[in-house]
Amino acid sequence: MILFDAFQYAAARSDEWLRALEQHLVLVAVALAIGIALCVPLGILSSRSKSVSFAVINSANGLRVIPSLAILFLAIPYFGLSFTAAALALTLLALPPILINTDAAFRTIPAAVKEAAYGMGMTSRQVLWRIELPLALPVIVTGIRTATIEVIASATLAAFIGGGGLGIYITRGFALFDNSILLVGAISVALLALTAEVLMGGVERLVRIPS
Amino acid sequence: MSALRFEHVSKTFPDSTYAAVNDCTLAVDSASFVVLLGPSGCGKTTLLKMVNRLIEPTAGEIFLDGTNIRALDVTALRRQIGYVIQQGGLFPHLTVAQNIAVVPELLGWQKARIDARINDLLELVQLNPDYYRARYPAQLSGGQQQRVGLARALAADPQLLLMDEPFGAIDALTRAALQDEMLRIKNAINKTILFVTHDVEEALRLADKIVVMQAGQIVQYDTPHKILTEPVNDFVRELVGADDMVRQLSLVRVASVMSPLPNNFVLNGTATIDANDDLKNALSKLLQTGAPSLAVLQENKPVGVLSLEKIRASATGH
Numbered sequence: 001m002i003l004f005d006a007f008q009y010a011a012a013r014s015d016e017w018l019r020a021l022e023q024h025l026v027l028v029a030v031a032l033a034i035g036i037a038l039c040v041p042l043g044i045l046s047s048r049s050k051s052v053s054f055a056v057i058n059s060a061n062g063l064r065v066i067p068s069l070a071i072l073f074l075a076i077p078y079f080g081l082s083f084t085a086a087a088l089a090l091t092l093l094a095l096p097p098i099l100i101n102t103d104a105a106f107r108t109i110p111a112a113v114k115e116a117a118y119g120m121g122m123t124s125r126q127v128l129w130r131i132e133l134p135l136a137l138p139v140i141v142t143g144i145r146t147a148t149i150e151v152i153a154s155a156t157l158a159a160f161i162g163g164g165g166l167g168i169y170i171t172r173g174f175a176l177f178d179n180s181i182l183l184v185g186a187i188s189v190a191l192l193a194l195t196a197e198v199l200m201g202g203v204e205r206l207v208r209i210p211s
Numbered sequence: 212m213s214a215l216r217f218e219h220v221s222k223t224f225p226d227s228t229y230a231a232v233n234d235c236t237l238a239v240d241s242a243s244f245v246v247l248l249g250p251s252g253c254g255k256t257t258l259l260k261m262v263n264r265l266i267e268p269t270a271g272e273i274f275l276d277g278t279n280i281r282a283l284d285v286t287a288l289r290r291q292i293g294y295v296i297q298q299g300g301l302f303p304h305l306t307v308a309q310n311i312a313v314v315p316e317l318l319g320w321q322k323a324r325i326d327a328r329i330n331d332l333l334e335l336v337q338l339n340p341d342y343y344r345a346r347y348p349a350q351l352s353g354g355q356q357q358r359v360g361l362a363r364a365l366a367a368d369p370q371l372l373l374m375d376e377p378f379g380a381i382d383a384l385t386r387a388a389l390q391d392e393m394l395r396i397k398n399a400i401n402k403t404i405l406f407v408t409h410d411v412e413e414a415l416r417l418a419d420k421i422v423v424m425q426a427g428q429i430v431q432y433d434t435p436h437k438i439l440t441e442p443v444n445d446f447v448r449e450l451v452g453a454d455d456m457v458r459q460l461s462l463v464r465v466a467s468v469m470s471p472l473p474n475n476f477v478l479n480g481t482a483t484i485d486a487n488d489d490l491k492n493a494l495s496k497l498l499q500t501g502a503p504s505l506a507v508l509q510e511n512k513p514v515g516v517l518s519l520e521k522i523r524a525s526a527t528g529h
Contacts (some may be wrong), residue, residue, distance in 0.1 A: 110300075112297065112298060112300040113300055113302060113303070115265065115296065115300060116294065116296055116300030116302070117302070118289070119263055119289060119294040119296070119373075120294060120313055120314050120317070120363075121287070121288075121289035121314065121317055122313075122317065123286055131302055134304045135302075135304055209304050209347075209349070210304075210349065211303075211347070211350070
């Protein structure tokens, strides 16, 4: 039974599996952290100007069209076969959903609400932190959720360029024609993605605007 | 109470060939209720928003209690002016209580003081604090949102209140109720109120004085009664429907035409009418009772008398 074989394979190398999981999580965390740190401020800026928004959103969408694997391989000439190359390539994948959602979230805040905030005597900093950001947060979190799932799945490919992670089981299983090894990677990544989906769903509920 | 003065105020928006507000000079007395009335695009909202500097005039000066508002810090100015806009502009992610607390918090009030103030204000606008404090705007009807909007604007006890078509998006029945409420609250709070509307009946009903605007200019600035009986031109005459006498009577408040209370007046069985009621109701009461005049009550205390002659005189403007 192939599932059992897979489990046995992983259990016999539990140290290696844990290290792969850790690498995978670090890759995802680094990509998301950079993505959020970059895209939330950029999305806020772009939402303030029609022309900037047009340029930024179209570039982000363009980025989305390039296949994940292509981005990973494109990183090799610059960063070699390394964790850094994989992390940076994954960051590129995390950018579009966060950026596009942040821009849209800020753009759709009702003008009346902002006008009321300014009219009541809030400074632009107060309007941003107390009004706009909380109102935009649900949509931004949805963007982060999409990015998280995308990056968890794509981080599997990092193994192809020496970035480690749970993808090593897939490359290994492929090389040894052993599907049970391949499944160790596939099932682990699937479970990780599901867990992230559930967790991020919880965060979404936390920041939702009551209605 | 705050007095407001506009001196030769104009505003031309960028990319626009005409002045949205054109050389407006206007004095608003302390504690008066002044309505800016006119068709859409006449510049009334622009004029209003120049008071809290959401729009800066291209020419002219505005004075609040004698101080040029440009000399004041813009956020400090706004925090001392209550601001109510169409559909409330309530913050959807904050509860009713948190919405009302915004300006007091900006001003650094103590929590206990803010808490007490929220309860007082919700009672003023007739929403039960126990029930409504923790609600979110999306859980309220349009009329309730507007009440919260008013409570929020009054939170830090501003002496001047700016209201930009506050009842514009509300159904007719609720709007009438809110207008009644507005009249009651106006008497209770004693503040200067600048109120924008394109609804003539609303203006006639609420205003102490009406500013009729057309194409950025002030056409007439007068009491509702004078606007109806002595419109300065055809534009005003048609706008307020000054030729329809019965309608006119239904639009003028008793308080604006009554005579002062005579000396040694005793209520003693005299037919009465509320000061906020309209002349049409007063007339039918006079005809029904056959009394020579009605005693005018405000909060159940006599404040004046109203005779048939007075109503006739008001209708003809003499």
